[in-house]
Amino acid sequence: MSQFAINLIFVGGSFLIYILIAIWAKAGSTSDFYVAGGGVHPVTNGMAIGADWMSAASFISMAGLIAANGYSASTFLMGWTGGYVLLAMLLAPYLRKFGKFTVPEFIGDRYYSANARLVAVICLIVASVTYVIGQMAGAGVAFSRFLEVDATTGLMIAAVVVFIYAVLGGMKGITYTQVAQYIVLIVAYTIPAVFISLQLTGNPIPGLGMFSTHLDSGMPLLDKLNQIVVDLGFNEYTADVDNKLNMVLFTLSLMIGTAGLPHVIIRFFTVPKVSDARWSAGWALVFIAILYLTAPAVASMARLNLMTTIYPEGTSAQPILYEERPQWIRTWEQTGLITYEDKNNDGRIQIYNGANTEFQETTATERGWNGNEMVVNNDILVLANPEIANLPGWVIGLIAAGGLAAALSTAAGLLLAISSAVSHDLIKGRFNPNISEKGELMAARIAMALSIAVATWLGANPPGFAAQVVALAFGIAAASLFPALMMGIFSKRVNNVGAISGMLAGLGFTLVYIFVYKGWFFIPGTNMLPDNAANWVLGISPLSIGAIGALVNFAVAFGVSNATEEPPVEIQELVESVRYPRGAGQAQDH
């Protein structure tokens, strides 16, 4: 059977499962649509959160980033998991007790202000839309690589499948399909990693394998890797970083941003009780950690495998001839994600750090090397991993289904957050409070269909700034939504004026800092300072600014609240009531 047929069976089979689940889990009420009727078991919910959270970025890109940057990319590992500690202790149980459908609804009620709710809706939509573009684009790439259709056709197929289960089932359909998608993506991610870990270290658990002995050399695997990359002019894989302040702030921004992203928060509204919300966060992190503990092993082992493929006789001997390159390099060259240029005309592939001038002037010159000759895109690492390790064809089919599951499950979660903000917070909350439940359910479905159309269009025509806006999504969630939610629970003193000024100050500060370096509204050429470490204030990169934005938000909100009058008594009682679990009941409408 051809590889194409195998891929088709895996992808088609997984899609069929998602559609069958959707038909089974059709939403009958707004409660079903927004919060899956509030009856999801915490372990099931944890698994759904895992799929919701782990996007194309976690599945496809993260290991590649770690492979290229070593220790300094640990930020992503800690940042995208540590946020769950904040969620479990500072937000999830209390928002569950509050028992409404959306995040802006809590902000609107707690700060007794329709304007606060509107600011929250805008933050939610901007953060979620920027995030969803990457998912749709990622799905398009996976389709075009594995099913040999062009990216736009692939995207259309993906959109139709998401449409069926999201519009029909709402949160209920999405939750149960996400459970299936979690299983597909985690199996796809771990199977190749286990095989590779066995090949290299004899240890079946990749997370332990990366800290054990490399069988071929008898050295610890990370020592061996350090030695190889240093021989080729790179920094040590495990090298420490100089700019610790930036690393701390970047990690903190990702953690606070994770805790403030609405599509994750609304998942905690789907469980029956406050105590279940706490357990859910724990289970979610367990399911996420299975991938996150494996990713650094995939990264270090893939980097080692790549280098030993190119330099089979060791780094002091000659690299392989271009004509004798393995099949997977040929396959990926066709996609343009691996490029080769024989700069010294010796027919061999020299991969080394050509940007290291000292190394170029000494070792590289002595060996007759005229620059790095092969560029391997970070994003192919996970997708090409089974081929690099010579694993059978069905593993490749599994990776294709897994990558699509990761992209589609996150896209569906984001689309639900967007459509519920539109139908519940804008249409019902602002323009037509008397809308019937049936009418609202219809509005929610139309909003979902429109969101899918917009996301598909943006995925097919990604704006040039797609990669940069991820920083924006986290910056907005960290600087505006998280502080407003946390203060709403932990302070009785913060009032409407304080919260709104805090959100606007945090948001404004963060946006301006990002735009100064990345260009105003990401329009190329409009940046006021070059985006590099020498120009950053105190060495803080625009990616890390969300943490400072959150601080600005807290400071302004407290300052303004203390200078203005206390919130009314009934609001203080509301704050009191969300703190105690008794009487949670089901998530419900007003």
Next chain:
Amino acid sequence: MSGHSYDAEKYWKANLRLIFGSLIIWALCSYGFAILLRPMLAGIPVGGTDLGFWFAQQGSILVFMALIFFYAWRMNKIDEQFGVREE
């Protein structure tokens, strides 16, 4: 809750203490051991590298998981103790 306002206050204080303690460990294992204190832990070898690297790529995530389950378990006990547990 108005009849139990004294207990309610103590319940909330107990929760805040638990959160505060947990977040100290959370920060120590990520920002501490994995980033700022890494040079101090450089002498402790773990499988080809040092303890700080291990915390950055494995240890902190394991600690985060343990912390959430510990918090959920302790809070459920405290809920019961103060009689605010859901029916």
